[in-house]
Amino acid sequence: MEKEKRRYSGQSFEDRQSDRRERLIHAALVVAGRFGLEGASVAAICAEAELTARYFYESFPNREAIFVEAYRLAQAELLGRMGEVAGRKAPVESALAGFFSALNANPGLARVFLLDLDDHGPAMRAASEEGAAKLAKAFVPAGGHPLLLAGILGAIVDIAKRWIASGFTTPVEEVVAIALPFTRVTSAPSKATRKAR
Amino acid sequence: MEKEKRRYSGQSFEDRQSDRRERLIHAALVVAGRFGLEGASVAAICAEAELTARYFYESFPNREAIFVEAYRLAQAELLGRMGEVAGRKAPVESALAGFFSALNANPGLARVFLLDLDDHGPAMRAASEEGAAKLAKAFVPAGGHPLLLAGILGAIVDIAKRWIASGFTTPVEEVVAIALPFTRVTSAPSKATRKAR
DNA sequence: ATAATGTGATATTCTAGATTGTCAGATTGT
DNA sequence: ACAATCTGACAATCTAGAATATCACATTAT
Numbered sequence: 001m002e003k004e005k006r007r008y009s010g011q012s013f014e015d016r017q018s019d020r021r022e023r024l025i026h027a028a029l030v031v032a033g034r035f036g037l038e039g040a041s042v043a044a045i046c047a048e049a050e051l052t053a054r055y056f057y058e059s060f061p062n063r064e065a066i067f068v069e070a071y072r073l074a075q076a077e078l079l080g081r082m083g084e085v086a087g088r089k090a091p092v093e094s095a096l097a098g099f100f101s102a103l104n105a106n107p108g109l110a111r112v113f114l115l116d117l118d119d120h121g122p123a124m125r126a127a128s129e130e131g132a133a134k135l136a137k138a139f140v141p142a143g144g145h146p147l148l149l150a151g152i153l154g155a156i157v158d159i160a161k162r163w164i165a166s167g168f169t170t171p172v173e174e175v176v177a178i179a180l181p182f183t184r185v186t187s188a189p190s191k192a193t194r195k196a197r
Numbered sequence: 198m199e200k201e202k203r204r205y206s207g208q209s210f211e212d213r214q215s216d217r218r219e220r221l222i223h224a225a226l227v228v229a230g231r232f233g234l235e236g237a238s239v240a241a242i243c244a245e246a247e248l249t250a251r252y253f254y255e256s257f258p259n260r261e262a263i264f265v266e267a268y269r270l271a272q273a274e275l276l277g278r279m280g281e282v283a284g285r286k287a288p289v290e291s292a293l294a295g296f297f298s299a300l301n302a303n304p305g306l307a308r309v310f311l312l313d314l315d316d317h318g319p320a321m322r323a324a325s326e327e328g329a330a331k332l333a334k335a336f337v338p339a340g341g342h343p344l345l346l347a348g349i350l351g352a353i354v355d356i357a358k359r360w361i362a363s364g365f366t367t368p369v370e371e372v373v374a375i376a377l378p379f380t381r382v383t384s385a386p387s388k389a390t391r392k393a394r
Numbered sequence: 395a396t397a398a399t400g401t402g403a404t405a406t407t408c409t410a411g412a413t414t415g416t417c418a419g420a421t422t423g424t
Numbered sequence: 425a426c427a428a429t430c431t432g433a434c435a436a437t438c439t440a441g442a443a444t445a446t447c448a449c450a451t452t453a454t
Binding site for chain 1: 398399400401402403404
């Protein structure tokens, strides 16, 4: 009773299917970048991909599944660009520069990667925490108290958010200069902190 | 054609109505603290307040409206506690101490105030940005580049989030000690940054 | 040529939750 | 007493969007 998988428009079934799948993931990233995950309805994603809901459910069991894939794609692009810039300057500084310029180059990606990460199911939460961990490793190779790491990463991410919200006024170099000191923050020695300088 | 407003259970109409309104707002804060704004359905809020939907729409035109009120209430409680602790120590340090201990004392409040702030309508966004501004003023009285402020506030907020997520392990004093250095961060002088110490 | 399979459009089903409306019984003013 | 108002429980309506199913037509293998 196996259905016969025919060749169609010159492509095998597997080729067609994976093409559709990729088109959907890219479309999801585009739509989510434009309207947020909330606005990335199955219908909107399919329209962007020029496919219909049937093909959506051919490749994904539900909406959250494609969110995870879109997030992974965004993460890969982002880390890829961060890797490209690396080499010159100090590693942390170049990671920051790569991060911010990647966001500047693709704001939609930024939206998916930084905003809208709440309340989209357990799989998305897991995926985004994993992404945060990778970022943290790039910015703070050393490690330290988890709360300190959270603070450093939070500072960088929120700088990015405000930068995005302001429409990328402020050149990248300046943003890097503002963000860099946060990566050097270290736990305070409890008392005597020099008041004057 | 004016309906007559009777006295009932010893209270005037206005008293009963504003009692119901307050009960609903408190209930909204409780429910949202427990299940998040997403889970704070009208039905759930009414159940918690031991009222019915009719009274909900007597006091609020829609769901977002009560979210804004609940948020304002959370903000007031938080800032109130921060004010109480003030006086001893440096102002910024005491603000931090008040902030973290308030969150510790009322995790539900923390959830409403820090988490779940995305995608709940324009009024909520406005209210939360206003709240963020007030916090920022408490932590960074001086001011500076908006991106720098965003970084400082982001660091503190994300430290709080992680602290909450970890179940308030780590004593308040230590959290304050970790957060404090972030409030002293200043823009880097572009180049020469001392490597050794 | 024709039967099986692929495709796009569209219709249908399902669900959750907001919002509105109805009703019987309780409480109050006169 | 009794009519008007208040109250709680519950039903009805509306909407949005996910997930599934159906249709007519296109393409392919034999």
